[in-house]
Amino acid sequence: MIRFIARRLVTAVGLLLALSAVVYGLLAIALDPLEDLRTSTLPNAQALRDARVATLRLDQPWYERYWTWLTQFVQGNPGLAWRTQQRVADILPGAIATSVQLVVAATVLALIVGVTIGVVSALRQYTTFDYSVTFVSFVLFSLPVFWVAVLLKQFMAIELNNYLGSPSVSWPLVVGLSLVAGLFWAGALGGGRRRQLITFGFAFVVTAATLAFIFGSGWLRNPVIGPIGYILIGVGTAVAVTALFAGMRNRRALYSALTTVVVGLISYFILQGFFDDYEVNTGFLLGLLAFALVLAAVIGWAFGGPDRGVSVRGAVLVALVLSVVTWFDRVLQTFPEYYRISGGRPVPTLGSQRPNFSGDYWITQLDKMTHLILPTLALLLIGFAGYVRYERGATLEVLNQDYIRTARSKGLPERVVIVRHALRNALMPLASIVPPDFIAMIGGAVITETIFSWNGMGRMFIRALGGSETDPIMAYIMITGGMAMVANIIADILYAVLDPRIRVNA
């Protein structure tokens, strides 16, 4: 294994060197740093030109410049963005952080939603639901992100802000969304016609009621989850997790999940006072999360029984969801103040944070989140279609395997066949596509960053390309290229670890 990694790393370094040389050569042809001076009518244009040729060493052949750049880069100096006279080393950390921030939420959400819908679509192969999902994912594939972004700015930011100014219920919207929700759930849960009708009716009523409440009561103006929301979400998650992973027959699993909800609720009340009195930071909260998960694991363990693992996993999952809810609830509590600060326009269309804004941990998080809404939605819409198609294919592949038939024929319930036998193997191929995908997103969110004015890697690249600055582009190429190669190696290793059929040959 070590030999394998070492060999791959050596290849990657060689490839990266070749890549940098090729791109540097291309840039030497493509960029024209003297563009503005060529048509200049200034009397000293020639002098300016000579000066620029001297500073950028344009009189040297490109390979000599490349060699100088490479020796500097290897020594840890990625150069200078000559138009703004900023050092690339100063721009880079911020740009990387911004890009990662932008992409993480979108990738995680796209993965969760896309994989879930893909699996369900495969389970309901050749039904109307399956065809609709396929159609929608094709439409999403074909959407130009820059076009969607403008629409999002209009409808998710400007119109939403207008709505927040004077909340009112739009009944056609409520009915329309509820219809979609009803059809979605009826199709996803499947079953006979009668059962589908019941599912549809139930989903329709619940969605309509929720939406009417949200729009009618002005909840969006003062969004809180509160203890009631906490209990509803907690019990819902506990039941769903148990039904899915353990089966409702497994009382121990159900009780351990519900106990976790009760413990969670108690800690929710304790934490409210605590959060008001003490300043917190990310590290502390992560510690808290770890504590919550361990506590849940202990609860699951205590309920025990012959199949301990199921109870533990269920409880941990519930605790994870509830921890996020608690965090989100506290962030939302700062919304009224944030609304006031933003002058009644809380959803911004540009940037990654409000200029000249400072506050405690919670309100800064809210600020980040409001800025993330639009770009995340844009990236999510595009990215999740790919995961749907991929996961649908993977699940179908697994469902046709012999061992699935064996599992069915020895009398296992369908839930166990799907969740324990099929799902795990259907998720495995994801290990080889998610890491490269994630890196490609960081490098490839060029358009999204440009439209929403996020000063990430992509925007740095576009600006440098527009301004004929070689050094930032090269830094961008080296970082995305290097990360892509590392991601590929990680994907290979992950796959080899997960799939015993694959042997690593050094």
Next chain:
Amino acid sequence: MSNNDNEQFDLNELEDRRGQGGLGDSTVQGTTEAADAIDGHLEHDPAEAVGRGEGVGEAIEVEGLSQGKIVLRRFVRHIGALFGLATIIIIALLSFLTMGIGGIDGLWHVQDPNSTPPVVNGGRPTLGLPTWLGGDGFQIGPYPFGQNTIGNDNFAQVMTGIQTSLIVMFVLGVVVLLIGTTIGSLSGYYRGKLDNVLMRFTDLVITLPVIVLGAVLGKMIYTLPTKWGWSDETKALIQRWMPVELALALGLILWPGLARLVRSEFLSLREREFVDSARVAGATNFRIITKHILPNTMGVIVVNITLLMSASVVLETALSFLGFGINYPSISLGGLISANQSAFDTRPWLFWWPGIFIILLALSVNFIGDGLRDAFDPRTKRVPSQRKLDRAAHRAHMDTRTTTATASGLGGN
């Protein structure tokens, strides 16, 4: 049940092999023996299998047809693909008939999309919906998609933009086909050192996001004429052929996916008997590659190229949106959106039309690709809707004596 399944696997494989014989005439030439064996199997195999297994109906259905005909039949069955094909044809006809092609003028009254006729009625679109759709009666008018502030006819611009997208799509398809297939087949057929070199080269191209390389190349097309001080005539020529140049550039970076697929197909196909037979019969390497193996990879190539073409529509418009693709005086749908995005409140029609046509183009090609994939995939089965199955089951129940093989065979699915 397991017996049944084996049967089906065999059938599929046979169909697969026979299909390969059908695609290229000469594939079977050196392999008469093998082909005979396969045909012999096929003759009695389906007869034995009637009434058992899911693929049976399919095997009878395609008996005696060439691969091309089978593919065509399956493609025609894919409703989405047919819709996509129809949409593409209609859009292409619309744009080429209205704005002309090459030097030939079209039928539309504005032939230069960059001309600036006076703004009529504040640039509002003159397209009227029929009364039954709530409009004031159907009419097209002089500026159906409206005008922008300086008077450019949006319809003429959008139609020209569609032409650009179509040109980029097809040129790119051809370039990728040539490069990807050549590199993939050489790499897969010769293996060894050549394979190593070519695949490392492929890795090099595939490492960077396409949009990044595309932007660099797009920028190159834009700066080179001024940088190297070319004459005005050359500049005009370069600007005129901007879509083709961008398509060539994009083709130069989009081929690795296809090359890898073709290579892996070649790696497995070169071990097959028909290749050995051809070699024994004295065929040259070139002949084996082009006449024996390549026809068998047609499905993979066609499907992959189609999907790439649909992606290229979005890619080209995105690059043009960023300003590193197609620039004035050539027109791209992405450039139109970029120019008009700030006018969303005042002139939304300038924004909606280009976007809708991008989606329509990409979506139709995507559906065609999906249809082709199903058509070329021997595992594709014809699956009736649940309602048809229910009805068939009902009928079978009513008339137990004539239980049809199809209904019971498919009912278990």
